[in-house]
Amino acid sequence: MARNTFSQRMRSARTDLASRSRLGMSRVRAGFFQSIQITVAAVGAYFLAEVLLRHHQPLFAATAAIVSLGYVSGGNHMRRILEVAIGCTLGIAVGDSLMYFLGRGPLQAFAVLLVSLLLARFLDNGTIFSTQMGLQAVLVVLLPPAIDGPFARSLDAVVGGLCALVIMALVPQDPRRQPKDQMIQLTREFSRVLREASEAIGNYDATLAWHALARARKTQPTLDSIESSLKTSKSLAKVALTRRQALDDVRAYERALQGFDYSIRNARVLVRRIANVITTVHLRDEAIRSLRDVLLELSEAVDVLGLSLKAESTDARDAMLRRARIDLSSVAAKLDPQLLGVRTYQGEALVMIIRPLTVDLLVMTGMDQRAAGNVLATIRQELTEAIDIVDPEEPQDTDS
Structure with a gap:
């Protein structure tokens, strides 16, 4: 028994x-290019300060470059670099200034740190800015005085911050890469949700439907992450001199993300409704087959949208979008309960949820909202039966 337990623990550990x-x-691959940027900026800043300014061991130049670039994902990357670069430089400058006038010692270190933090809070409410300003000021106080003069470290920090900004502008990472990879992953998961929903209705298995709903709900963190990545990508594309052409692609990803957000929200409602329908009623076999096929076709269209994101050229991307538009238009043209063989209110409700989901996907292919809505099949009759309202005061006809 003990041997089995040990073996299980070893397998679990492996x-x-x-x-x-x-x-x-995966983290190494994702951050490889940024690691090169940081290395080039730090080494370049060190040797620039050493050669051009003739400073001895300008460690603060390398430090400022490293902390300015850092490993950042999400948020406004350029704002973060500016915050760190300015905070680092100001912290060193404040430390140099106060030490020049106050001298060295524990009380002076207390005063330098307190003044630096208060000044940082006055200038900006960013946590990174305040932290870097206080940290660099403390380092100035604790380290031995610079032999190159009282404000040599401040100049080194300026050089490091400028090197970080130059590297970001001239040798940027591709701002499209991270959101593109994340959106491809999102299309893959969304397609699985629709495929599992198709299997659930086809097999009339409520458990499969609940599994599909759980998968659909798990896409929300990915949606939030992509939104954050797109903010970073947009700021990088705007400042990078060699990546300006990527700005249009990033904006296209933003539009696609909005479509995915709407589509996945509708898909969650749809899958939950499917689970409830399976649990409460039994649809006609024709309706089950039709709904299964429609959801499977939508899943395949989402796969094509994912291929459009992978396309390396504009022509290839446009070809994939046209294919997805044709496939989705074919689905939209038959989204009439009567055409699908749906006769019950529960089945009709499913069709009415699939209709806006399909419109959202059509918009992602480049169609505008009105044109996408016009592609939908016209519902040929009222979904609810008309009931005559009887006035209780009006005399009723009676059979003679």
């Missing part, structure tokens, strides 16, 4: 180690 190794390697 599995955990393999998982952590894969995760670590």
Whole structure:
């Protein structure tokens, strides 16, 4: 028994180690280009300060470059670089200034740190800005005085910050890469949601429907992450001199993300409704087959949208979007309960949820909202039966 327990623990440890190794390697691949940027900026700043300014061991130049670039994902990347660069430079400048006038010692260190933090809060409410300003000021106080003069470290920090900004502008990472990869992953998950929903209605299995709903709900963190990545990508594309052409692609990703957001929200409602219908009623076999096929076709169209994101050229992307538009238009043209063989209110409700979902996907292919709505099949009769209202005061006809 003890041997079996030990073997299970060893297998679990190996599995955990393999998982952590894969995760670590994925982080290395994702941050490889940024690691090169940081290295080039830090080494370049050090040697520029040493050669041009003739400073001895200008460590603060390299430090400022490293902390300015850093490993950032999400938020406004350029704002973050500016905050760190300015905070780092100001912290060193404040420390140099106060030490020049106050001298060295524990009380002076207390005064330098307090003044630096208060000044940082006065200038900006950013946490990064305040932290860097206070940290660099403390380092100035604690380290031995610079042999190059009282404000040599401040100049080194300026050089480091400028090197970081130049590297970002001239040798930027591709701002499209991260949101593109994330959106491809999102299309893959969304397609699985629709495919699982198709299997759920086809097999009339409520458990499969609830699994599809759980998968659909798990896409929300990815949606939020892509939104954050797009903010970063837009700021990078605007400042990068060699990546200006990527700005249009980033804006196209923003429009696509909005479509995905609307579509996935509708898909969640749809899948939950499917689970309830399966649990409460049994649709006609024709309706089940039709709804299964419609959802499967939507899943395949989402796969084509994912291929359009992978396309390396504009022509290839446009070709994939046209194909997705044709496939979705074919689905939209038959979204009439009567055409699908749906006769019950529960089935009609499913069709009415699929209709706006299909419109959202059509908009993602480049159609405008009105044109996409016009592609939908015209519902040929009222979904609810008309009931005559009887006035209780009006005399009723009676059979003679």
